[in-house]
Amino acid sequence: MGNAVFANRCERDIWIWSVDETTGSSAPIKVAGRSRYTEPFRVPGAGGVVFKVSNSDQIVGGAHTQFEYAISNDQLYYDLSFVDCAKGESASDCPGHAKGLAMYSPNDACGKLDCAPGTYCPKQAYYVDTPLSKLGIEEPVFGCGSAGTGMDLYMVICSENPQVLKRSIAGRLAVEF
Known part of the structure; x- marks a missing residue:
């Protein structure tokens, strides 16, 4: 199986909690x-995995963004949630929203989630818990179809910033996110 990769392209530090129903929550990372x-990647007994994102080492009600993924029948699904921080069409209280958020895999079979900086993006992220009944649009869930789970999934905060490039000693590109 692949990995969940949380990429912080922001200039400032952020904190995440890795949470699932089976093991509970990690300490702040x-x-x-x-x-x-x-x-x-992990497959908890029920539900999926949530990365709660905060601008501090505390989860403050109404001020955290959630990157979420689930694996079912060897298929990867993922989404972005502003349900706990959006107010109507505004996600300005959601960490990372002002600088853009994205989720993607290098595997071409996967969809790409991209919520541009400061925009209302209900087809890219959850603003309400049930978008079909409350907004009249399909749920913004992305996936990799039958490609399996052998790829990495990138969760990017401050996605408008350029990728971070690290070079090896020999000068070859070693890491991009």
Whole structure:
């Protein structure tokens, strides 16, 4: 199986919590500005995995963004949620929204989620818990079809910033996110 890769392209530090119904929540994980955090995919007994994102080492009600993924029948599904921080069509209280958020895999079979900086993007992210009944649009869930789970999934905060490039000692490109 692949990995969940949380890429912080922001200049400032952020904190994430990796949460699922089986193991509960991790302690806060500091992801320094212009760095990333990686963990292997996991398949909890029920539901999926949520990365709660905060601008501080506390989860403050109404001020966190959620990157979510689930694996079912060897298929990867993922989404972005502003349900806990959006107010109507505004996600300005959601960490990362002002600088853009994205989720994607290098595998071409996967869809790409891209919520442009400061925009209302209900087809890219959840603003309400049931968009079909409340907004009249399909749920913004992306996936990789039958491509399996052998690829990495990138969750990017401050996606408008350029990719972070790190070079190996020999000068070859080693990491991009």
